[in-house]
Amino acid sequence: GENEWTASTKEQVIRLSELINRLVTLAKFEEQSNLIGTNIDFSKIVEKSSKSFTALAKKGGKNFETKIQSDILISGDGNAIYELVNILIDNANKYCDDNGTIGVKLCIHGRTFKRAKLEVYNTYKAGKNVDHSKFFERFYREDQSHSSNISGYGVGLSIARNIVRRHRGKIIVSYKNDTIYFNIYFNVIDK
Numbered sequence: 001g002e003n004e005w006t007a008s009t010k011e012q013v014i015r016l017s018e019l020i021n022r023l024v025t026l027a028k029f030e031e032q033s034n035l036i037g038t039n040i041d042f043s044k045i046v047e048k049s050s051k052s053f054t055a056l057a058k059k060g061g062k063n064f065e066t067k068i069q070s071d072i073l074i075s076g077d078g079n080a081i082y083e084l085v086n087i088l089i090d091n092a093n094k095y096c097d098d099n100g101t102i103g104v105k106l107c108i109h110g111r112t113f114k115r116a117k118l119e120v121y122n123t124y125k126a127g128k129n130v131d132h133s134k135f136f137e138r139f140y141r142e143d144q145s146h147s148s149n150i151s152g153y154g155v156g157l158s159i160a161r162n163i164v165r166r167h168r169g170k171i172i173v174s175y176k177n178d179t180i181y182f183n184i185y186f187n188v189i190d191k
Helices: 005-029 044-059 076-094 132-136 156-165
Strands: 036-042 061-070 075-076 101-109 114-124 170-174 180-185
Touching: 036 076, 044 061, 044 076, 044 101, 044 114, 075 076, 075 180, 076 101, 076 114, 076 132, 076 156, 076 180, 156 170, 156 180
Parallel strands: 061 101
Antiparallel strands: 036 075, 101 114, 114 180, 170 180
16 A cells, blocks of 8 residues: 555656656767758747746746747757757756746847857856856756755756757857856758
């Protein structure tokens, strides 16, 4: 029957299953060298993902702001790009300061060489003296902000980086004014 031991075991099995699924996803992205891309509406993907996190963020007492330019097309795997955006917004929600702000912006960047620029940011006062480049390492959860109080395994941003690389994009993390920014750049497709 159900008791505290079986309930605890069930919880651990669920957590391990989630970790295994994340690692399998990461392994798949790492071993795929050829990306067969189609034209995808990046704007719609970012909009859909943002909407799915808005209520969660607000329930947690956080501000959620978006500014998404419409009709931005890129070439790629739509499911992988959706996973990328979900990882970044989920991460922003998890590590956002209490009563802080989460933001998602998508626009065309550049005048001569135009690129899609996705910016996901959140207030993160504890990030002042942190080596942000380590965030992309698998299982990185060293500092207090990545403590066991926050669910996750430290593989999400590693998966995000691999998705960006497979799509010949660029991902940059920066920190300014108590806010951490993840900026992702992809080549756009002219209409």
